Amino acid sequence: MNAISIGPLVFDGARFAAVVALLLFFAVIEIAARLQKGDAGRWAGIAVLAWIVGARVGFVIANWPAFAAHPLDALKLWQGGFLPAAGWAGGIAVLSLALLRRVRGAVLPLVLGGAAALAGHQAVIAALPRPSVTIPDMQLIALDGGGVQLAGRERPMVLNLWATWCPPCRREMPMMTDLAANTPGVEFVFANQGEEAARIMAFLRDENLPREGMIRDPHGRLMGALGAVGLPSTLVFDAKGRLVAAQTGEISRAALTRMIAQATGDSR
16 A cells, blocks of 8 residues: 555645645745745745646546536545646746746745745655555355455456544545445455444445445454555456555545556556
8 A cells, every 4th residue: 555654644745745844844944035035925825736736727627527427526635536736737827926926036046945845746756666566365254244355356446445423434425335336347345444334334334325345344354464554445447456546534426537547457
């Protein structure tokens, strides 16, 4: 898995890289501004906002089929989903505005901060572990008590590790079960971590969610086998059982759809 744990905090690898980049951006701009005896702080905030808006709008446009039926999902920034190229375009637009307005005290700090952020982001991404992960060959438990074998299904699989006590798990579950019902040819397995069948079924009943694909991992063996460090964790495997993409934390419909497309070879 690509998640990072710092004490009680768990970050998806890509999100941790973004946090590092943001901290470096502001730190370098502050240092450069002090050396120049200028005030680039306001422009730094504008540049970050422009990057976020540009990257998010670019992601929404690139994945519009996933947002068309649920346009308000575009506002759920905590789920992730940004197109870096569009973000950098927004940042360059702010830099161009600073040049046009001849705010010379802001231009060099913005350039240096942007370079440091990019370098830091790429360094974190490169340092993230990339273990060769396959679907574990283990038997888990269906809600009716029967055995469920994970490996050997010979179809792409979305494996979601979750628990009823986990707020992000609860928020994303309706979307994921809806996507499961409307994505033929892909297995969706929802492996509850450590809870009794009665508690799981009560949650599904109260939330009016289907039982299809729900299984129990009473001892959390999957988390250890997959190197998962937090919930929810969503992993997508190809038809040969090889891990294609993963995310720790709440996931959006658009991001999960992209991950499934990677596993199935669908470039749409």
